Amino acid sequence: MSRTVFCRKYQSDMEGLPRPPFPGPKGQDIFDHVSQQAWKEWLHEQTMLINEKHLNVMDPEAKRFLDEQRDRFLNNENYEKAEGYVPPAHDANK
Template sequence: MARMVFCKKYQQELEGLALPPMPGARGKELFETVSKKAWQEWLQHQTMLINEKRLNLMDPDARTYLTEQMDKFLNNENFDAAEGFVPKD
């Protein structure tokens, strides 16, 4: 049986992640409050941001930017979209 969490993005009980997505307290918090569905959507959005904005993940500023965008995305706040991207309806 799948592990269920109350997803902070969708505000409902959904299937949780199998493992914390990163080490430490931050990973534990995401593991307990983010659904598998929301995390997969974030990973797709993150990839678009990295590609569109040509982010260098060796740059600490780029990693900080992605962390800020992840927080906004998962908390349903205004987050940056890839320029020229038109989401499907």
């Protein structure tokens, strides 16, 4: 059974995550206030940042950077995007 949360990114009631994405207060906060859609989008952004910036996720500095960018993304603040990324064009005729 799905659960609904008021998503802080989209400011709307949306389907929530099935469980906290990681332990601790921050994971619980995301579970309580972030939709599945917003979390999925963050994971995509995070992957692009890791690849573009060649981040080692075991490096504490890289983890702090990703945590900061995650918080900014989920709070609709400016965050660092992967440089040179151009989203695919959507063909209106499809």
